[in-house]
Amino acid sequence: MVIDKIKKMSEVNKEIEKNQEASDMLIGKWIKCENCKEILYKEEVHKNLSVCPNCGKHFRISSRRRIAQLVDEGTFEEINADMGLKDPLQFEGYEKKLETLVEKTQIKEAVKTGIGKLNGQEAVLAVMDGNFMMGSMGQIVGEKITLAIEEAILRKLPIILVCVSGGARMQEGIISLMQMAKTTGALMKLNEQGLLSICVLTDPTTGGVTASFASLGDIIIAEPNALIGFAGPRVIEQTVKQKLPEGFQRAEFLLEHGFIDKIVQRKDMKKVLSKLIKFHNQKGSE
Amino acid sequence: MKKQMTAWQRVTMARDAKRPKALDYIKNIFDDFIELHGDRCYGDDKSFVCGIAYLEKMPVTIIAEQKGKTTKENMQRNFGMPNPEGYRKAVRLMKQAEKFNRPVITFIDTPGAYPGMGAEERGQGEAIARSMFEMSKLKVPIIAVVIGEGSSGGALAICVADKILMLENAIYSILSPEGFASILYKDSSKCQEVADKMKLTSYDLQNFGIIDELIKEPKVGIENDFESVTAKIKTILVKQIQDIQKLTTSEMLEKRYEKYRNM
Ligand SMILES: [Zn+2]
Numbered sequence: 165m166v167i168d169k170i171k172k173m174s175e176v177n178k179e180i181e182k183n184q185e186a187s188d189m190l191i192g193k194w195i196k197c198e199n200c201k202e203i204l205y206k207e208e209v210h211k212n213l214s215v216c217p218n219c220g221k222h223f224r225i226s227s228r229r230r231i232a233q234l235v236d237e238g239t240f241e242e243i244n245a246d247m248g249l250k251d252p253l254q255f256e257g258y259e260k261k262l263e264t265l266v267e268k269t270q271i272k273e274a275v276k277t278g279i280g281k282l283n284g285q286e287a288v289l290a291v292m293d294g295n296f297m298m299g300s301m302g303q304i305v306g307e308k309i310t311l312a313i314e315e316a317i318l319r320k321l322p323i324i325l326v327c328v329s330g331g332a333r334m335q336e337g338i339i340s341l342m343q344m345a346k347t348t349g350a351l352m353k354l355n356e357q358g359l360l361s362i363c364v365l366t367d368p369t370t371g372g373v374t375a376s377f378a379s380l381g382d383i384i385i386a387e388p389n390a391l392i393g394f395a396g397p398r399v400i401e402q403t404v405k406q407k408l409p410e411g412f413q414r415a416e417f418l419l420e421h422g423f424i425d426k427i428v429q430r431k432d433m434k435k436v437l438s439k440l441i442k443f444h445n446q447k448g449s450e
Numbered sequence: 451m452k453k454q455m456t457a458w459q460r461v462t463m464a465r466d467a468k469r470p471k472a473l474d475y476i477k478n479i480f481d482d483f484i485e486l487h488g489d490r491c492y493g494d495d496k497s498f499v500c501g502i503a504y505l506e507k508m509p510v511t512i513i514a515e516q517k518g519k520t521t522k523e524n525m526q527r528n529f530g531m532p533n534p535e536g537y538r539k540a541v542r543l544m545k546q547a548e549k550f551n552r553p554v555i556t557f558i559d560t561p562g563a564y565p566g567m568g569a570e571e572r573g574q575g576e577a578i579a580r581s582m583f584e585m586s587k588l589k590v591p592i593i594a595v596v597i598g599e600g601s602s603g604g605a606l607a608i609c610v611a612d613k614i615l616m617l618e619n620a621i622y623s624i625l626s627p628e629g630f631a632s633i634l635y636k637d638s639s640k641c642q643e644v645a646d647k648m649k650l651t652s653y654d655l656q657n658f659g660i661i662d663e664l665i666k667e668p669k670v671g672i673e674n675d676f677e678s679v680t681a682k683i684k685t686i687l688v689k690q691i692q693d694i695q696k697l698t699t700s701e702m703l704e705k706r707y708e709k710y711r712n713m
Contacts, residue, residue, distance in 0.1 A: 252658075253649050303713075310711065332602075332624050334633055337648050338660060341624045342713035344603060345610050348579060349586040349710050356587065374575030375563075375603040380583055394575035394603070395565030403565050413570055423573050
C-alpha cells in the first residue's frame with residue numbers, strides 16, 4: 165500500500181519535469197506544439213495569447229503575461245510585491261533553491277497579486293505562476309493570496325483567483341498544508357460580505373490548491389483542456405492499476421461532472437470576466 | 451526519554467495496527483453513541499464514522515476517520531482513505547450539529563484522501579475544500595484530536611477547529627514520508643531519514659503552534675493503558691468546550707479565523 169503510494173509520487177514528479185521541459189522550449193525562438201507537433205515561431209504564438217495558432221492548444225504562461233492579457237493597460241497596481249523567501253522548516257537546500265529561482269524567473273514567489281481593471285471593471289487579482297516551483301503553495305503564496313482576499317474585502321471588490329499549481333510546497337511541510345485552511349478561511353470571510361469570487365483554473369491545477377480556494381469560487385471557469393484534479397493522474401493510475409481514459413481530469417471532464425461553471429478560451433477570458441464582474445457590481449451587500 | 455525517539459519511530463507507532471482507532475476513543479470517552487450514515491448525495495463512506503453521543507451529559511457530534519485493525523476491516527474502511535462522500539457526510543453532520551447547537555469533536559487518522567478514479571469524478575478536491583470552508587464558519591465549538599496518522603489534505607479537511615489536540619505518538623504532515631522522499635529525493639526508501647526533516651511529530655507541531663495540547667502517552671504503550679489516555683482526553687475536551695462556550699459566537703469564529711490566519 166505504502167509502496168504503491170511512493171511509486172505514485174515519483175511518477176507525478178516525472179510528469180512535472182516533463183512539463184517543465186515543454187515550457188522551457190518556449191525560451192528559444194521556435195517552439196514545437198506538443199499537441200499538433202507543428203513548429204511555431206515563438207513571437208507569433210505569444211501574439212496569439214500563447215495559444216497554438218494551428219490547433220488551439222493553450223500553452224502555460226507566466227503571471228506577467230497573464231496579467232497583461234487580462235488587465236487594462238496601465239491599471240495594474242501590484243501589492244505585496246516584495247514578499248518572498250520563507251523557509252519555515254529550515255529545510256536543507258531550500259533557501260538556495262529559492263534564491264536561484266528568483267534570479268532565473270525574475271519573480272519573488274509563485275503568485276502575483278494586485279488591483280486592476282478589466283474593461284474598466286475593477287477587481288483584485290491573484291495570479292499564480294507555474295514557472296516558480298510549479299506554482300506550489302508555500303507560506304508566502306498562501307499569505308499573498310490571503311492578503312489579496314482581505315484587500316478585496318477592504319475595498320469591497322471582487323477577487324479573481326487565476327490558478328496554476330502542482331499542489332503543496334513540500335519543503336515547507338505542515339506550514340504549507342496550513343495555507344489551505346488559511347486561504348479557505350479568508351474566502352469564507354469574503355463570502356460572508358456578499359462579495360464575488362471567481363476562480364480561473366489553468367493547466368495544471370492540482371493538489372492542495374484544488375482542495376482549497378480553487379474549488380470555492382462563486383463562479384469557476386477553466387481554460388480548455390486544463391488538467392484539474394486533487395490527485396495527479398499517475399498517482400491514480402498506480403492506485404487503480406489501470407490506464408486513465410483520454411480526457412480524464414481535463415476541464416471538459418470537470419464540466420461534464422458538474423465541478424466547473426464554464427470553459428472559456430483565452431481570447432475570450434477578459435471579456436467574460438469583465439461581464440461577470442459587471443453583473444455583480446454593487447460593491448458588497450451590507 | 452520519549453523525546454529521544456526518532457521521527458520515524460513515531461511514524462511507525464502512529465500507523466501501528468494495534469494502536470487504538472477512532473471507535474475505541476468514541477467507546478471510552480462518550481456515552482450512548484449513535485452512528486449516523488450517508489452523505490445524502492451518493493453513498494456512505496465507511497472510512498468515516500460519524501454520529502451523536504454524550505460527552506459527560508452534553509450532546510455532541512462526532513466526526514471520525516476510522517482505520518481498521520485487521521485486513522478485513524481495513525478493506526471495508528478503505529484503509530482509512532476517504533472518498534468525497536466521507537467529507538460530504540462529515541459536512542452534513544456538522545451542519546446538523548450547528549442546527550442543534552452541539553459542539554463538534556473530530557478524530558483524525560488517515561493516510562490521506564483516496565486517490566481513485568471515482569474520487570476524482572465525484573470531486574475529491576471540492577469535497578475537502580468545502581469541508582474546511584464550512585468548518586471555518588460553523589457556529590458551534592469544534593475540537594480536533596489527531597490520534598494516529600494525520601496525512602495531507604485528507605486530514606486537514608476535518609481539522610479546522612477552535613482547538614487541536616494531538617497524541618504524543620501521532621503524526622501530522624503534508625504527505626507520507628514515503629511520498630515526500632520520492633518527490634524530493636526520487637527515492638522513497640529515504641523515508642526514514644526524511645521523516646525527521648519533515649517535522650511531523652507532536653513536539654514539532656507544538657513548536658509551530660499548530661496544536662494546542664500535546665497528550666502524553668503511557669510508557670507501557672497506549673494500547674496497554676488506554677483508559678488513562680481517554681480519561682485525560684475527556685477532561686480536556688470538557689474543559690476546552692466550556693472555555694469556548696464562554697465566548698460569543700462571533701468571538702469564537704474570529705479566534706478560529708486568527709488561528710489559521712497566523713500560519
Ligand atoms: Zn498546436
